[in-house]
Every structure is written in structure tokens, then in C-alpha cells.
Amino acid sequence: MKLTGEERDWLEGGAGPALKRAMEIVVALGTIYGAPTLIPVESVQISGVSYRNIGDAGLRFLRQWADEGARVRVPTTLNPTAMDMVRWEAQGFSADFADKQRQVVDAFAQMGVGEGTPLPTCTPYLIGNRPAQGTHVAWAESSAVVFANSVLGARTNREGGPGAIAAALTGRTGAYGLHRAENRLATLCVEVRARLDTISDYSALGAIVGRRAGQAVPYFADLPLDAVGDPLVEEKLKALGAAMAATGAVGLFHVADVTPEARAAAMLAPAYERLVIDDVAPGYASLSDDVDRVDLVWIGCPHASLREIALVAEALRDRRVQIPLWVTCARPVRAIAVEQGLVSVIESAGGRVFSDACMGIAPLHDLGFSAVATPSAKGAFYLRNLAHVAARFAPLEACIAIAAGDR
Ligand code: F3S
Secondary structure (H helix, E strand, O other): OEOOHHHHHHHOOOOOHHHHHHHHHHHHHHHHOOOOEEEEOOOEEEOOOOHHHHHHHHHHHHHHHHHOOOOOOOOEEEOOEOOOOOOHHHHOOOHHHHHHHHHHHHHHHHOOHHHHOOOOOOOHHHOOOOOOOOOEOEEOOHHHHHHHHHHHOOEOOEOOHHHHHHHHHHOEEEOOHHHOHHHOOOOEEEEEOOOOOOHHHHHHHHHHHHHHHOOOOEEEOOOOOOOOOOOOHHHHHHHHHHHHHHHOOOOOOEEOOOOOOHHHHHHHHHHOEEEEEOOOHHHHHOOOOOOOOOOEEEEOOOOOOHHHHHHHHHHHOOOOOOOOEEEEEOHHHHHHHHHOOHHHHHHHOOOEEEEOEOHHHOOOOOOOOOEEEEOOHHHHHHHHHOOOOEEEEOOHHHHHHHHOOOO
């Protein structure tokens, strides 16, 4: 791999042990994937933040970076934690767990993540980390990666946890994969004849397509999306991408007449494989367990936008929830939702709006939950496979009805 003089100096330890180790990781990854050079990145998004997932070994690894004086070189944001960093007691976390989770976030803060005050979220693009079309970034959270590539037209691979930290410390990543124009062309054409009404219908569609697509780049030829007239278009694309990234390994998709690179991607038309979707009901069924009782309703995977919080508030107006209903979102999004009176509508109905947290990576059994309903395919996928609880994947209205005891 061809390196600049400065990059070679970092690799040889001229700027200290932390930067040396970070360069070794970036160069090793680039070499494995055939990158001819490194490229500068404008921002980084780091995953692997839940103490439940990384444990004491992960915490030691982070502390070592921080204690060696590692500092991020580019704006860097952090994926969700297991708990709300302020209201963790209301979620039922123990003081011991909260202390460990806080130490994880403190190590990142010491490295300069979030300019020293990280705001954990999987939707950095909703709180200001919104790269322009064509810019190179190194993001790790799969739902954010697919959003950045597809909806914003930025360029990023799906970074792993240590790879993203190394990219943040060096401000570099290898010039391979989705950073290269030739790898951004569509390889699978999806024709959708199913009726799509709600955000969760797009999530169910993504659950089906992700399983078939694997690492392909899907091109949706005929989605009923209006990029200008539909106020929920971004939420639908967010849900579609997150589901495909979870059930498959999709890092980029295109939607005709909607996403920024769709026209260029469509030029490969004759080489497409073709997939026709007649019905999204199998997408819901594939992520729903047969459970008699749900003990938590979780909305906000990926973290809820202001418009999604407004939908929940609207559905809960004049109702009362009978079982816990938790909405998760980025802390700055919650602050605006408070100002707009949306949080008070949800919380007066008995629901809760938490910041920072992701229930898919939380110790749900320890919190007393064993069956969770969600309008997110990715949420249901993580609930089953990472949190190891039963899941019911259903449209938002159905989830609200479950919480209100209507069904
Ligand atoms: Fe975000 Fe957790 Fe879902 S990281 S995308 S809320 S599984």
C-alpha cells in the first residue's frame, strides 16, 4: 500500500504508541481488502459501546487507548449505549452496570469523541453528523452506514468496532469497497408489487430483501415514494435500509427517482438479478415469535426522529398504556420533542422517551423483560439474536394497541 510520508511516520511510531497501533489496524484492513492507498475521512461513527456486549475486556481495551493519549482527528460520534445515561434507574439498571457503562463512555470522551461530550445514537445524521454527497466517512453502525451511502450519497464501508476507532484516531481509511465508484452500482433489481403504507411496511420489505440480497446493492425500481411530497420519506428509507443491513449485509441501495445515485446505478440494468416482492406479510411473520404476552413495547430502532416521536404522541393522545412503552432517540432529538410537548403527551399516557439507549443491546432479561413488541424489523432481529428475548414485529398502530391493552 502506498502511504504518504506522514502516514509512514505514524506507522513507525513517530507520533506515539496509540497512533502507531491505530495505523497498524487501518493498514492491515486496507491490505486485506486490496486498498492501493488510504483516504482521509470527514467523520467517524463508532459502534461497540454497550457494556453488556463489550464487557470488562472491551473496557480495558478502550482505557488503554485513552490512557496512551489517543485523540480523534475528525468529528466522531458514538453508537447507543445499553441504557439512558441519565435516567437509567427508571429503566431498572443496577448502579454497578450504570457505573461500568459510564466508564465506557468516559473512555471515548477522553479520546475526544463528541468533542468530549458523546451523545450516543445510531442516527448521527439526525444530530448534525450529516455528510454531504460524495464525501468519504468511516461509520460502523450498519443502519447508519446504509443511510449515509444510500440516502445521503456519502461513501463508507461497514467498519468494525476497532476499525472505526482506528479511523477516528488517524482520520484515514482504506480506499476499497464502497469508497470506490465501481462498487456502488446496483447488482439486484427489486420490483415491489406489495402495498406499502406505513414506515414499518418498509421495514418488513427490507427484512425480506435483506435475506435475499446478502451483500448485493439493491435497486428499487418502483417504490411508491415521493421524495418531495411525502414528509416521512426519510423515515421510510431509514427503516428499509436498517432492515436490509440487519437481515443481510446491505451497505448501499438505490431507489429510482429518490436516492442521489439512482440514475447512475441504473445504467447496469442488463446485468441485474431480479427479485419481485408481492407481499410484505412474510417479512412481519419472519420476525415474530408466537408469544401469549408481551411485556415491553419498544419504538425507536433506529433511534426515532422527531416525526416518528410525533406519530407515537398522536397515537397515544387520550390513551393510557398498560405495559411499559419505551421510545428511544438521540438526546438532542428528545430535547426538541420536549419543547414541542410531544414527550409530555407520551409520558402522561404512561410511556417513556429515553435517550442514548438501544434495547437490542441491553440486558433485557435482567430488567425483567422476556417478550418485546416493536415496529422495527431490525429491532426484532436484534431482540431475538442479541438480547435473546421473544419478539413481535408489527406496525406502529398494532404496537400501540398492545401497549394500551387493546389486544
Ligand atoms: Fe440503533 Fe439499536 Fe436499532 S443501535 S438501529 S436502536 S438495534
